[in-house]
Amino acid sequence: MIGLVLGATMALLPAHPLGNFSVNQLVSLTLHPDRVEAVAVVDLAELPSLQLKPACAEISAQLTVKVDGRPLRWTLGSADVARNPGAAGLETTHVTCHLSAPATLDRPASLDVVNTYLPDRLGWHEMTATGVGLQVTGLPSASATDQLRTYPEDLLSSPPDVRYAHLTGQPGTSAYAPTAQAAGTQPGIFARAESWLQNTVGDRTLTPLVGLLAVLLAMVLGAGHALLPGHGKTVMAIYLAGRAGRPRDALLVGATVTATHTGGVLALGLLLTGASSLAGESVLGWLGIASGTLVTAVGLAMLITALRHRRRTRHHHAPHHHAPHDHAVHHHAPHDHAPHDHAVHHQAAHRQAGGEHVTHDHAAHRHAGRPHHHHGHFHRHDGGGVFGKGHRHDPVDGGAGGVRKRRFALAALGIAGGLVPSPSALIVLLGAIALGRTGFGIMLVLAYGLGMAATLTAAGLVLLKVRDRISHRFQVLTRLAPAAPYATGALVLVVGFGLAARAATLVV
Amino acid sequence: MMKRAAAVVLTAAALLLLSGAFGFKFSGYQAQPANAVDPLTLSIDRAQQRLKAVPGDWQTWAALGSSYVEQARITGDPSFYHRADAALNKSHTLRPNDAALTGLGALANARHDFATAEGLARQALTVNPASATAYGVLVDALTQLGRSQEASEAVQRMLDLDPGLPALSRAAYDAEQHGHVDESRALWRRALADAYGSNALFVHQQLGDLAWHGGDLATALAEYRIAGHQLGLARVFAARGETEAALGFYAALSATRPSISLLAEYATLLRQQGRPAPADAQLALADAALALLAASGGTDHLAAAEVAIARGDFVSAVRFCEQEWSLRTHSDVADLLGWSLHLAGQDAKALVYAQKAVALGTRNRDYHAHLRAIEESLK
Numbered sequence: 001m002i003g004l005v006l007g008a009t010m011a012l013l014p015a016h017p018l019g020n021f022s023v024n025q026l027v028s029l030t031l032h033p034d035r036v037e038a039v040a041v042v043d044l045a046e047l048p049s050l051q052l053k054p055a056c057a058e059i060s061a062q063l064t065v066k067v068d069g070r071p072l073r074w075t076l077g078s079a080d081v082a083r084n085p086g087a088a089g090l091e092t093t094h095v096t097c098h099l100s101a102p103a104t105l106d107r108p109a110s111l112d113v114v115n116t117y118l119p120d121r122l123g124w125h126e127m128t129a130t131g132v133g134l135q136v137t138g139l140p141s142a143s144a145t146d147q148l149r150t151y152p153e154d155l156l157s158s159p160p161d162v163r164y165a166h167l168t169g170q171p172g173t174s175a176y177a178p179t180a181q182a183a184g185t186q187p188g189i190f191a192r193a194e195s196w197l198q199n200t201v202g203d204r205t206l207t208p209l210v211g212l213l214a215v216l217l218a219m220v221l222g223a224g225h226a227l228l229p230g231h232g233k234t235v236m237a238i239y240l241a242g243r244a245g246r247p248r249d250a251l252l253v254g255a256t257v258t259a260t261h262t263g264g265v266l267a268l269g270l271l272l273t274g275a276s277s278l279a280g281e282s283v284l285g286w287l288g289i290a291s292g293t294l295v296t297a298v299g300l301a302m303l304i305t306a307l308r309h310r311r312r313t314r315h316h317h318a319p320h321h322h323a324p325h326d327h328a329v330h331h332h333a334p335h336d337h338a339p340h341d342h343a344v345h346h347q348a349a350h351r352q353a354g355g356e357h358v359t360h361d362h363a364a365h366r367h368a369g370r371p372h373h374h375h376g377h378f379h380r381h382d383g384g385g386v387f388g389k390g391h392r393h394d395p396v397d398g399g400a401g402g403v404r405k406r407r408f409a410l411a412a413l414g415i416a417g418g419l420v421p422s423p424s425a426l427i428v429l430l431g432a433i434a435l436g437r438t439g440f441g442i443m444l445v446l447a448y449g450l451g452m453a454a455t456l457t458a459a460g461l462v463l464l465k466v467r468d469r470i471s472h473r474f475q476v477l478t479r480l481a482p483a484a485p486y487a488t489g490a491l492v493l494v495v496g497f498g499l500a501a502r503a504a505t506l507v508v
Numbered sequence: 509m510m511k512r513a514a515a516v517v518l519t520a521a522a523l524l525l526l527s528g529a530f531g532f533k534f535s536g537y538q539a540q541p542a543n544a545v546d547p548l549t550l551s552i553d554r555a556q557q558r559l560k561a562v563p564g565d566w567q568t569w570a571a572l573g574s575s576y577v578e579q580a581r582i583t584g585d586p587s588f589y590h591r592a593d594a595a596l597n598k599s600h601t602l603r604p605n606d607a608a609l610t611g612l613g614a615l616a617n618a619r620h621d622f623a624t625a626e627g628l629a630r631q632a633l634t635v636n637p638a639s640a641t642a643y644g645v646l647v648d649a650l651t652q653l654g655r656s657q658e659a660s661e662a663v664q665r666m667l668d669l670d671p672g673l674p675a676l677s678r679a680a681y682d683a684e685q686h687g688h689v690d691e692s693r694a695l696w697r698r699a700l701a702d703a704y705g706s707n708a709l710f711v712h713q714q715l716g717d718l719a720w721h722g723g724d725l726a727t728a729l730a731e732y733r734i735a736g737h738q739l740g741l742a743r744v745f746a747a748r749g750e751t752e753a754a755l756g757f758y759a760a761l762s763a764t765r766p767s768i769s770l771l772a773e774y775a776t777l778l779r780q781q782g783r784p785a786p787a788d789a790q791l792a793l794a795d796a797a798l799a800l801l802a803a804s805g806g807t808d809h810l811a812a813a814e815v816a817i818a819r820g821d822f823v824s825a826v827r828f829c830e831q832e833w834s835l836r837t838h839s840d841v842a843d844l845l846g847w848s849l850h851l852a853g854q855d856a857k858a859l860v861y862a863q864k865a866v867a868l869g870t871r872n873r874d875y876h877a878h879l880r881a882i883e884e885s886l887k
Contacts, residue, residue, distance in 0.1 A: 019587035020800045021766050046800055047766050050793055088803035090796055120764045122585045155572075155595050156556045159587070272561070423561070430562045 016045035016092060017151045018159060023048050023121035026148050027063060029113065029129040031136050031169050033106040036065060036072055038099040040117075043148035046090040048121065049083075056097035062117035063099070068109050072101035094148065105134055111167040113139075119163070124151060127162045131169055138167035193217055194424045197444070211440065218428070218444040222451025225422040226257075249410055250460025254453035256414025261449040265421040266442065269429040284420065288503020291419040292496050298412050299493030306489050416496075417456055420503075422448055547705045548582065551575050569599035570607035574641075577614045582706050584765040589615060606635035606642060613645035617652070620808055622836055625649040640670035647678045654837030656685060656868055673699045673707060677714065684718060685839070687869030692718055713737045720744070723873040739770060746777055755781070762790060768797045768811035772818040779818070791819055809835075813844055822852040839865045843875045850882045858882045 018024055026041040040059045044052060060074040077098035086092040103109075113127060126148075129139040144160075145151055151159075197217055268283060425448040432441025555572035559565060573596030580588035592615050600608035613628035629646035632639055643666035650659035663682050666675040680695035696718065700711045716731030717740070725744055732740035742757035758774040771794035778787035794815045801808060813828035829845035846861030862879040866872070 017587070017590070019585055020797065021764075022585075022587065047793060047796060050796055051763065051766075088796070088799035090800065120760070122583070122587075122764065153594075155591055155598070156559050158552065158556075272558075427562055427564055431564045 016086065017153070018045065018124055019122060020045050020087075021047040021121075022123035023052075023118050024124040024126075024145075024148050024151075025115060025117060026124075026126045026128070026143055026145065027113065027115050028143060028147070029065070029111075029127075029139075029167075031103075031105055031111075031129065031131040031134045031167075033133055033171065034102065034104070036067070036101050036103045036105070036111075038063065038065070038074070038101075039147070040097040040099060041148050042093075042095045042117070043124075044093040044095075045123075046086045046088070046092055049086070049091050049093040052093075052118075054093070054095045056095070056099075059095070059097050059117050060099050062115065064112075064114045064116070065101070066112045067103045067105065068111075072103055074099040074101050096147070105169050106171055108168070108170040111138075111169060112164070113167065114164045116163070124148065124159045125161045125163050127165050129165070129167050133171065134169045135172045136167055136169045139165050193221060194427075197221065197424070197428055214440075215443060215447045218425070218447035219451035219454070221424055222261075222422060222448035222453075223455040224451075225424070225448070226417075226452040226455035247461055247464060250457050250464065252407065252410050253414040253417065253460055254457030256411050257418040257456050258446075258449035258453040260415045260418030261421060261425075261452055262418075262446050264419055265425050265429055265445045265448070268421055268426060269433060269441075269445075272426075272430060284423070285503050285505075287419050287421070289500045291416040292498070292500025292503055294412050294416040294419070295496030295499055296493055297496070298409050298416075299489055299491070299496050301409065301489075302492055303486060303489030306486050414456075416499075418449065418452065422452070424448075547707065548575060548578055552579065564602060566599045566602035566605055567607060569595050569602065570605060570611055573599060573608065574611040574614060577611060577618055581618060582710070584767070589618065604635075606632040606639055609635070610639060610642040610645055613642070613649070617645060617648045619806055620652075621806075622649045622652040626653065638669060640666050640672075640675060643669065644674045644678060647682075651678075651681070651685070652836055652838050654839070654841070656682075660686075673703050673711075677711070680714065680718075684721070685868050685870055687871050689718065689722060689871055709735045709737075713740065716740050721870075721872045721874070743773075751777070751781060762793070766793060766797060768794050768801070768808060769814055771797065772811070772814040775815075775818045787818075791815060794818075810841060810844060813848060817848060817851065822848055826852050826854075833861075837864075839868065839870060839872075839875065842867075843872075843878060846882060847878045850878070850885065855882055855886050859886060 016022060022045045024043040024045075026039075026043075028039040028041070030037040030039075038060075040056070040063055042054050042059060044054070056076050056079040060076060063074070065072045077100055079098070080096040082094040082096075083091045084094060113129075115125070115127070124145065126143060126145060127139050128141060128143050129136050130141045139162075197214055264287070268287075271283075425445050428444050428448075429441040432438055432444070552572065552575045555568050555575065558568050559572065562568070573592045573594075576588045576592035576595060580586060580592065592611065596608050596611040596615065599605065600612070609628050609632035613625045613632065616622070616625035616628060625645055626649035629642050629649060632642035633646065636642065643662050647659050647662045647666060650656075650662060660682055663675070663678050667679055669675070676695050676699035680692045680699065683689075683692035683695060693715070696711055696715050700708065700715075703711050712731045712735035716728045716735060716737060719725075719727035719731060720740065720743065725747060728740065729744045732744060738757045738761050742754045742761065745751070745757065746754035754777060755774075758770070758777060761770050762774055771790045775787040775790040775794070778784075778790065798808075798812055798815065809828040809832035813825040813832070816822070816825035816828060825848040826845070829841065829848050832841050833845055842861045843865035846858045846863075846865060849855070849858035849861065859879075859882050862875070862882050865875045866879060
């Protein structure tokens with residue numbers, strides 16, 4: 001019964017996609033250094049085609065373009081009137097007018113465009129603008145309708161009603177290429193898995209097996225989501241590589257990601273359920289900004305501590321070509337002696353009395369409280385590694401206060417990673433809430449978070465392994481070791497700013 | 509010192525590069541003039557935003573589809589029917605629900621498919637017996653089908669469920685149908701208290717119609733002016749003999765909202781003014797509109813009858829009205845069938861329908877004028 005009824009309504013489609021009495025208009029401007037060219041297109045549905053015979057003279061008279069306040073005078077070029085078969089044996093009319101007017105656009109200019117042709121007629125009103133040897137901003141460069149031949153059937157946007165526009169033009173080739181949208185496109189298999197999950201939540205019958213499958217799939221999707229850019233993986237990598245990162249650090253990041261993501265999605269889900277006026281996209285944008293800002297703050301903190309520490313320890317960097325037996329060399333110098341010496345000397349130094357350490361300034365503040373903490377991994381000493389990882393000078397590495405700071409930094413990175421929710425998790429949760437399956441939805445969101453955490457933790461662990469494997473092969477880089485804290489700090493800062501900036505484009 | 513400076517410079521340079529690479533949007537273009545005042549536009553905007561974030565939200569799909577039906581009714585832009593249809597079917601496909609059924613029912617009413625609308629409303633009420641909106645669709649369908657007793661009962665249930673503007677406006681129309689003009693006016697006034705934006709304009713238009721049907725041209729003119737209702741203004745000016753002003757309004761409407769009834773009305777006035785050529789042009793347009801309606805699977809025999817009367821083809825008018833009467837027995841149909849029969853010279857038969865048109869007690873001035881004319885010619 002329902003099917004029959006729905007089928008009957010489906011058949012009642014209007015002849016013209018925008019209605020039998022629509023008059024649809026497009027103005028496409030092309031700005032040249034010496035002139036403005038316009039293509040004015042008018043597409044008349046069946047009834048207006050019986051009422052009107054649009055002439056390019058009338059159309060151009062109603063198209064006003066002012067360059068820096070002075071109106072242009074159009075010269076009519078070619079005109080084309082096509083009559084196309086419409087519904088009920090009637091015709092539609094497609095009129096194309098080519099107009100041109102001299103204009104001085106070899107310097108920065110501002111343009112105002114107003115279309116007042118048949119203002120009362122319903123229909124699609126579109127404008128576009130491009131430049132040849134000019135950079136133009138203010139309008140999209142391409143028509144969404146192939147010059148009013150095909151109309152996009154987007155249920156989620158009303159037909160455009162652009163009758164005026166303000167443009168700026170300046171000499172130069174157009175650097176304003178439409179940038180690719182922020183990450184969000186996933187491989188086809190992910191998209192299909194996501195839609196399966198969303199449909200599963202909406203299914204009226206939900207067997208335990210399907211439910212289990214859904215949870216597993218949610219974990220896989222979460223893992224996949226964490227692979228997309230924008231989750232501070234780069235930052236974590238830099239941080240762990242540049243610092244004396246350990247496996248439990250990677251775990252800490254993973255746990256924080258899960259907690260933040262789950263909590264964040266749940267909070268956002270409740271917020272969106274409560275207030276439908278809240279636009280999801282802008283909320284995601286703001287969260288992205290928060291995430292980026294957090295990372296930036298971590299980078300800033302790293303830089304500041306590095307700079308402060310440098311001031312305190314500068315004198316230790318002086319004795320770079322001391323005798324191999326000087327302990328200070330092992331910890332501060334760019335390690336230009338042979339690696340085999342290193343291990344030997346290091347162990348030897350260790351076997352000596354702790355007093356030896358204490359006599360060194362650096363040892364006094366480095367090793368205070370936990371004298372042998374860093375020496376548990378003596379292999380880190382052989383070579384210094386990429387960016388001098390394992391360098392004992394890490395200010396946040398030493399002492400109880402340093403450990404706390406470093407935990408904060410790692411937790412901050414974890415929060416930054418989990419703060420931007422997976423849109424798919426959000427949809428699943430909202431769907432579940434709407435259907436009264438809130439518990440199931442929360443379970444799925446938790447699974448997403450676990451999946452994300454698994455990816456990020458695994459990435460961290462792999463990174464640590466790789467670092468330890470290859471570090472001794474890059475001894476040249478050890479020369480850069482003293483600059484490493486600044487470099488890592490600066491890099492984290494830059495990436496954080498980049499994340500925030502990209503997110504900002506969603507909000508602006 | 510050098511390294512520190514270098515680090516700062518490098519960071520600054522990288523930040524600058526990044527802000528370029530991430531492509532800040534310094535200027536956007538306004539695709540839609542924001543109209544935040546009108547509640548309907550606002551709810552459509554919100555629903556569209558929401559569905560971009562949550563495409564599986566069948567409740568919002570249903571709400572959006574129903575808003576599109578409203579939008580089509582208010583703007584007269586039929587392209588919204590197509591959108592409404594797609595959005596409501598999307599909702600129903602995601603999950604069968606009463607809101608989607610109700611919206612489809614409202615759409616069927618808007619397309620004059622009242623029997624379908626009744627069926628859909630009843631299905632929606634089976635799912636959700638407390639849906640005032642579904643009762644609204646049911647009331648409209650029953651009223652148009654001429655089942656006024658059932659309609660009145662449904663209005664009462666709707667008022668009990670939610671005594672807001674939708675229920676009040678149905679109650680007001682029901683009261684008018686039964687000749688309770690004062691009660692109807694009071695109900696519209698009550699509805700006006702809570703209405704704003706396009707809803708308030710709608711109520712003023714209805715108050716104008718109420719005055720117009722009672723022959724109170726001054727009140728009708730005032731209300732139509734507030735509502736900006738061009739068709740109402742055209743009728744009032746024509747009735748007051750200000751023909752040029754009336755023709756101006758008709759011409760504007762013919763250009764922008766060429767509905768079949770309007771074209772027939774316009775042609776009739778042109779013909780009365782001795783301008784047969786432009787009248788024929790409007791009738792040709794009306795024929796095209798009827799053909800388009802038929803091609804899209806719709807029918808409106810009553811509008812076809814109006815066109816036939818405007819052309820002077822009374823026999824066809826009778827046939828169209830009889831076809832409509834076989835589908836629904838609303839007083840509008842009874843009145844036009846009676847009038848067509850009178851014009852076709854069948855006054856005895858005409859009297860039956862003219863009496864049916866006023867049987868509920870309506871005080872509609874035109875119906876009574878038609879009835880008097882028929883009685884006169886029978887003497």
